[in-house]
Amino acid sequence: MNVHEYQAKGLLKSFHIPVPFGVCIEENTSSAIATALRAFKGRPKVVVKAQIHAGGRGKGHFKESGTSGVRLVETEHAAEVVADMFGKTLVTNQTGAEGRVVHKVYVTETVAVAREFYLSLLIDRDRQCPVLMASDSGGCDVETVAQTHPEKVLTFPVDPLLGLQPFQARRVAYLFQLIGEAFNECIELLLNLYRAFVASDACLIEINPLVLTQEGHLSALDCKMQLDDNARFRHENFVSFEDPNETDPTEAEAKSVGIHNYVALDGDIACLANGAGLGMATLDLLDTLGGKAANFLDIGDTASAEQIEAGFRILLKHPKTRGVFVNIFGGTLPCDRVVQGLISVTETVALRVPCVMRLMGNRKDEGLALLQRSGLPVFVTEDLTQAAETIVRETKAAL
């Protein structure tokens, strides 16, 4: 799960990591903007930052005005700049050409920067451990720096049982060539950052740039954070980080009924499978046969009747759906529960497109019998190749 910059900085702050003072404005009204800006009274300039779940905002531009997603402005003009960002579409190198609409704007104090660094903690699945990355070339793309100047990037694994050790933190502080108070601040910041990483169940925390101010202190000027969806059960605050504006509406609807494995795609055959691997293999197979999937939907092998119904409802009402393909290999999941889900949904939503079901495994005969009794116009087989060929052919014929 991605979180916004202002939320990530809120988390950092709660772990005593210094961040510039800032206020997030979530409502485009003159009173909300005025209230927020009152906190910056007496400061000549502020930074206005569009909040979207994508990086590259400073170098990005608004479709409507051509201006940047991060702007340094005089405080007296800040209200107009903030109001002007709301509802506008920001295009960055990470959003794709369509861009993202801005629904939240973060205003922060300005910081007099002496030097910029890069710092991140992430999970390296190939090495199966947390990894710390640091560079004294902050503010730019770390992957490019790693390629062109590998000596400028320090990368080392952290033992997940021991956590980040002071000697490791010192290596970073020496890389940054810090001295005196800033050196000690850096050690403390790194140890706190690792605590935040573990305690927040983060998969990634990237501070880019971390800056040394002209006053000689460290400050996290920007932060990108990804949290582990699996750790929801022990973090009540994860719900508050969810932003429906940042999610595909159908993906959000699927999530609301406990289907976490829905991904919208650009084809026209709606797919439902009971397993991630089987779901991916289904997309590949359709593609080989000349069909294109409209989505990936893995209901899992333990789906309830309600989740199955919700899954079918999502598939059937999608405007792009020209055919429905169901691929079930029941291990725990009974096939007749899936069939019952389709029958229940078609009582309220008409089945207007071709539908093919491949049923195998747990209670496939019961599923088949139930489907035949229902009289629904569904082609059913246990042969996956035949099933896939049929839906591709029928979807094309129905065009």
Place this chain on the structure above:
Amino acid sequence: MSIWIEQTSRVIVQGITGCAGMMHSASCLAYGTRIVGGVTPGKGGEVVHGNIPVFSTVAEACVAVHPDISFIAVPAPHATDAVLEAIDAEIPLVVCLTEGLPVHDMLRIHRTLSGSRTRLIGPNGPGLIAPGKCKVGIIPNEICKEGSVGIVSRSGTLLFEAIYQLTSMGYGQSTCVGIGGDPVVGTSYMDVLKAFNDDPQTKSIVLIGEIGGNAEEVAAEFIRQHLQKPVIGYIAGRRTPEGKRMGHAGAMIAGNTGTALSKIQALQAAGVEIAQNVTDIGGIVAKVLG
């Protein structure tokens, strides 16, 4: 010989009194697995499935029934503790089906496993089966047939699919192992390949992979250098968009790494015959084995 589990294996089920624990242990018992006890904190002294004793701790179960396998069917919020309890009790094989373990927990478990006496299979997988001998997990009983093909897969449903195709075409299996779909798991492809290589019953191997990470590439290098037996491979996710998490927490393409193409090329370079589609697995096995 199968790998890691056999007819004589003594299995305990952690979480046996729960809904999943009862259902899965019933299915394993029906297959002939020797379940000698269960563990649920606070339920020590109870008896389930007629005659299987329940203990409150794994340590007590070890003293009383000497298990060599623990099957963990505990929901995610308690699964990490259950796995660590089994490792602490030095149970040689721990099979964890649980989906949704936080990755930080798995990092700690993974680190604890090295230097321990335990092998962990999973989490977020279907377990393993040695057809005709023993099953620990949820692989459907009726699709398996004893034979000489070893199968390893991250995905549970794709493992079922491969087993079903092989059985339909008359090719039985030595052992089928689901290593789990998470980014950090206890047992890697390489661990399973090593065991298959040393197992006299296993004459050939089917490896089913998917996008994300580099486990298949590492496996390919091992195959190239060490494997004496024919390997058939299939990789799911050729048509998956970059940066999207496809169900499995582990199945995600990031940048240029973890793509199906890189895995297929690495496996082919190691001499592995690749099935282009999931439906071709049985056919390629037939072609290779004759």
